[in-house]
Amino acid sequence: MTDKLPVRTKICGLTRVKDVQCAVAAGADAIGLVFYAPSPRAVSIEKARSLLTVVTPFVQVAGLFVNATVSEIQQVLAQVSLDILQLHGDETPIQCAEIGQATGRRWIKALAVKPDSNMTQLIEHYVAAGASGILLDAWHPQLKGGTGQTFDWNSWPQALGQTVPLILAGGLTPDNVADAIAQTHPYAVDVSGGVEQEKGIKDHQLIRQFMQGVQRG
Numbered sequence: 663m664t665d666k667l668p669v670r671t672k673i674c675g676l677t678r679v680k681d682v683q684c685a686v687a688a689g690a691d692a693i694g695l696v697f698y699a700p701s702p703r704a705v706s707i708e709k710a711r712s713l714l715t716v717v718t719p720f721v722q723v724a725g726l727f728v729n730a731t732v733s734e735i736q737q738v739l740a741q742v743s744l745d746i747l748q749l750h751g752d753e754t755p756i757q758c759a760e761i762g763q764a765t766g767r768r769w770i771k772a773l774a775v776k777p778d779s780n781m782t783q784l785i786e787h788y789v790a791a792g793a794s795g796i797l798l799d800a801w802h803p804q805l806k807g808g809t810g811q812t813f814d815w816n817s818w819p820q821a822l823g824q825t826v827p828l829i830l831a832g833g834l835t836p837d838n839v840a841d842a843i844a845q846t847h848p849y850a851v852d853v854s855g856g857v858e859q860e861k862g863i864k865d866h867q868l869i870r871q872f873m874q875g876v877q878r879g
């Protein structure tokens with residue numbers, strides 16, 4: 663009998679040092695910084711550097727980009743020590759592979775799940791291009807992510823989850839994350855809006871409750 667691996671947790675969209683400290687103390691495996699100017703959670707290079715001063719060893723730092731060029735990502739990486747890239751726009755598998763090769767960073771691709779969609783083939787294309795994991799998020803007609811909306815977890819590609827690290831995102835909260843995990847059995851969960859007082863401002867109690875929910879799942 664094999665032991666069930668714990669579900670990893672990433673807290674995304676952090677903008678304050680005290681929120682990073684809280685996420686790390688609560689047991690987050692990764693934190694995410696948004697390098698996408700239209701987002702209310704976007705951080706400058708200077709802000710990102712200050713946030714990273716309180717990240718402890720073995721906590722991963724993800725940089726979230728939306729349709730950024732290789733050069734734009736390299737400019738960030740020259741000044742901010744990111745462990746992994748979260749590509750959350752319309753990047754094709756070829757573009758993602760180019761970004762990975764040029765930066766030497768692992769990357770995960772975020773894909774938006776439309777109602778009644780079958781994601782399997784699309785996921786396989788990104789995995790073939792070198793994705794370290796695939797993040798599934800809710801589809802929205804205008805926004806690229808951070809919508810606070812869930813998608814239909816019945817469309818979760820269970821079979822692929824045996825071989826590909828699949829990350830569940832979209833509208834997760836302390837109240838629904840245990841059910842979400844029980845239903846989908848993801849490699850990891852990713853949350854932003856569900857642990858906020860307002861966009862970009864995390865609620866420390868909600869972060870702790872979210873981590874407890876992950877353990878229940």
Ligand SMILES: O=C(O)c1ccccc1N[C@@H]1O[C@H](COP(=O)(O)O)[C@@H](O)[C@H]1O
Binds near residue numbers: 808834
């Ligand atoms: O957080 C944002 O503003 C954002 C902007 C553009 C793309 C992605 C964004 N956030 C990511 O979206 C998912 C789901 O967020 P939520 O929990 O529903 O608020 C998550 O991976 C965020 O990192």
